[in-house]
Amino acid sequence: MFNKIMKRGQRKPSKSSEAIEAPIPTAAPPNVIVNHASRTAAATTQPASLATVPQNTGVVEVLPLLKDVPLAERHVIFIRKAQVCCVFFDFSDTMKSAREKEIKRQTLSELVDLVQSGSCKMNEIMQEELVKMISLNIFRSLPPASHENTGSEGGDPEEDEMFMDPTWPHLQLVYELLLRYVVSSDTDTKVAKRYLDHSFVLKLLDLFDSEDMREREYLKTILHRIYGKFMVHRPFIRNAINNIFYRFIFETERFGGIGELLEILGSIINGFALPMKEEHKLFLVRALIPLHKPKCVSTYHQHLSYCVTQFVEKDYRLANTVITGLLKYWPVTNCGKEVLFLGELEEILEVTQPAEFQRCMVPLFKQIGRSLCSSHFQVAERALFWWNNEHIVGLIADNRHVILPIIFDALEHNIHSHWNQAINGLSYNVRRMFLEMDTKLFEECQRRHEEKEAMAGGLEEQRLLAWRRLEEFADRANG
Incomplete structure (x- = not known):
């Protein structure tokens, strides 16, 4: 009996098990696959051969090129190719399943060329299978961030080693395919919006937390194109970005793609019509201005400053709101952030009208007076550089009776007591400018x-x- 059992365990593998196989992809979650009524409608209106969708066997098979396939069978081969691209591989070992990986890469590349050229008109079933394949590939659990592995509070992004996703050779082609699908002139927005729906957009926004900069660049371009092409999604996208900002500001202070999202918003704000909607003003007050609060503001400050300045350029009456908000979040012990704030305020004052300047100049120059006296020479130097800006000097000259008494003590302190000689010289130059503006006021x-x-x-x-x-x-x- 024991020998019989041993012989059964030593049976030779069947021929079917010797085929090239890869791990069968798990089924997509219900909220990834887009279910809608049009699928049933398409099945009833098209011939039976078009309505038949081949089942994914999980086998990476070599399929003929679409250009070599008769037109009547092209849709079937297209769907089979999309299903081949749903198979996943282990990229930790470059030699493992190397042939299957290359087959998938070539298949993805062919699909990219096909969608870009527009040589094959995709019906609704083909589009649904394409978006399903894209969703299965890109919507995944992101690897833990570097600070989660090391337990650190976060380091300098310029010094930290840039994260490179090992799956990028395939992932890049999937993102390129999605981009070409969105921007294609053959893509009908009325049909595509059934697949690129709100659930898809939300998952796309979650991927902005990726540490791979290449992935965030693709996401930025794709989301911007979706915003431009699908007008029905625009309010939803703005609201979803708001929620990401709120969670980042008030809960986590950790999200990789804040800079890329702000870059998209900079273009969106530039296209706002006048008079500006109340929704957009609330976004400025509740999201953009509080984004100055987190410690890591330096990583996205350039794009944030551009967005805020765009608001003031669109509506000069918002200058007082912006300046007051910046003063509310003014850093106390972070000199690097203070230098950034001073630079941003200078850009805002360049587009500020005299009437709005007068509303906020007293609290503004009380803070500037404290910055002038800073023992950190870069802070004091950045504040003194304001007097190199002709527009700001003009605003100060028109209101010198209010401003000079506020900052005169700080200038005198710098001239006589500051340790840095450059600050001594700059303070003396500013003092002389006030003397030339109004001798009587200066003497008083x-x-x-x-x-x-x-x-x-x-x-x-x-x-x-x-x-x-x-x-x-x-x-x-x-x-």
Whole structure:
């Protein structure tokens, strides 16, 4: 009996098991596959041969080129090729399933060329299978971020080693295929929006958290094209991006694609019609301005500054709202962020009208006065560079009676007490500019400053005298 059992276990494999096989892809989740009524309608209106969708066997087979296939059978081969591209491989071992990987890569490349050339008109079933294949490939669990592996709070993105997704040789072709499908002139938006629906867009936005910069660049281009082509999706996309920003600002402060999303929004804001909708103003107040709060603002500040400045250029009345918001999130101990804020404020003031400037100039220059006195020379230097901007100097000159008394003490402190010689020289130049603007006002400010210094000196003497008396009293009590 034991020998019989052993012989059964040593049976030779069947010929069917020797075919080239790869891991069979798991079925897509219900919210990935787009189910809709048009599928049934298409099946009833088209011939039986068109309505038949071949089942995916999970086998990577070599199929003939579509250009060599008769037109009547081309749709069937197209769907079979799409199903071949649904098979996944282990890219941790470059030698494993090398032939099957190359077959899939060539198949994807052929599909890209086909969609780009428009040589094959895709019916609805073909489009659904194409989007299903794309969804299965790109909608995946992203690998853990570097800070999750190391436990660090986050490092310098320029110093950190850039993450390279090992599946990129296939993934890039899938993204290229999606891009060509979206931008193709043969793609009917009324049909395509059934497959590129809200669920698809949400999953696309989640992928912006990828650490691979190449993937985020493709996502940026594709989402921008979807926004431009599918007008029905525009409010939903803006709202979904809002939610990502809210979660990033108030919960996680971790999301890889904030800069790319802001880059898309910069183009969107540029196209806003006037008068601006209340929805867009709320987006500025509730999302863009609070984006200055996170510690990692330097990674996306350039795009954020552009978006905020676009709002002020569109509607000058928003200048006071923006400047007040920046002052609310002004960094206290982060000198690098403070330099960024000073640069952004300079860009905003260049497009600010005098009336709006007068509404916020008092709190603004109180903060500038504190920046002028900063012991960090880059902060003080960046603030002093404002006086190299002709538009800002014009605004200051028109309101010098309010501004000079606020910052005069800071200028005098820098001239006499700052450790950096460059700050001494720049402060002296600004002081001389005010003297040339209005000698009488300058002399009045100087007189007040001297009185303050004298009063401060008297108070210091009184403080020292009080301590001396306390010491004498303590000595007598102990003596």
